[in-house]
Amino acid sequence: MHQLILNDVLPPALLEQVRKVLASAHFNDGKDSATGLARAAKHNLQLPQQEHAALLDAIAQRLFELPELQAFAMPLHVGRPLINRFEPGMAYGLHSDSAYLNGVRGDVAYTLFLEDPASYEGGELQILSRGQTYQFKLSAGSLLLYPCGDLHQVLPVTRGVRHAAVGWIQSQIRDADQRELIAKLKAVPLYIGQEERYRDLAIQTNECIQRLIRMWGN
Incomplete structure (x- = not known):
């Protein structure tokens, strides 16, 4: 959406x-x-x-x-x-x-x-x-x-x-589809990062988000 x-x-x-x-x-x-x-x-x-x-x-x-x-x-x-x-x-x-x-x-x-x-x-x-x-x-x-x-x-x-x-x-992101993908991905580390067992996954997800912003940003 x-x-x-x-x-x-x-x-x-x-x-x-x-x-x-x-x-x-x-x-x-x-x-x-x-x-x-x-x-x-x-x-x-x-x-x-x-x-x-x-x-x-x-x-x-x-x-x-x-x-x-x-x-x-x-x-x-x-x-x-x-x-x-x-x-x-x-x-x-x-x-x-x-x-x-x-x-x-x-x-x-x-x-x-x-x-x-x-x-x-x-x-x-x-x-x-x-x-x-x-x-x-x-x-x-x-x-x-x-x-x-x-x-x-x-x-x-x-x-x-x-x-x-x-x-x-x-x-920062010109394309609407790319903005939507990043916005949805940002929710993942916010939720799973609160639990110690998912901390590494949250860190990796945030790494992917930052790489996408660098790739698509202007």
């Missing part, structure tokens, strides 16, 4: 700070940050990044520190997020993310949901991956990670307002 959901990733104080900003801030046209075909597909509003840089950087730093994100994405860099606003009638049609965003290669995309899903209708994040369609509408403070190369869209909001922070991660 190339997708990962993490719940309650923001401390309550930071989530409350985000909500206060969302309640009073001015939002720009979301097309301002879109390029190519994505520009025509994007119909939403966006919190000005420079104006709220400190808050957005605090979100990125919090995500970078999550052990589960470290294991899954193996990040070199967690990009400063954009906070998007979708009002009734707004949507973001099917598109793919740019390979490089602000000079950083996008390997893993993230969406941090910021609203109670019962407070709005529509607005599901739909991802097309390996011939399957996945749909997500998560609770406030929940994070979704998925490969940047997957086609995706935000379905039209029909009631209420949808806010979400989106961003991109450059990984």
Whole structure:
């Protein structure tokens, strides 16, 4: 599975700070940050990044520190997020993310949901991956990670307002399949390494993991 959901990733104080900003801030046209075909597909509003840089950087730093994100994405860099606003009638049609965003290669995309899903209708994040369609509408403070190369869209909001922070991660490992294999292997020494009889096996497994990272890393 190339997708990962993490719940309650923001401390309550930071989530409350985000909500206060969302309640009073001015939002720009979301097309301002879109390029190519994505520009025509994007119909939403966006919190000005420079104006709220400190808050957005605090979100990125919090995500970078999550052990589960470290294991899954193996990040070199967690990009400063954009906070998007979708009002009734707004949507973001099917598109793919740019390979490089602000000079950083996008390997893993993230969406941090910021609203109670019962407070709005529509607005599901739909991802097309390996011939399957996945749909997500998560609770406030929940994070979704998925490969940047997957086609995706935000379905039209029909009631209420949808806010979400989106961003991109450059990984130590470019390929999603290779990241998944390493993440799964990392769990082995964590569990068996606690027992003395498996200590040598845990050491050898960790050796294999480090060799794979050297082989596949960039």
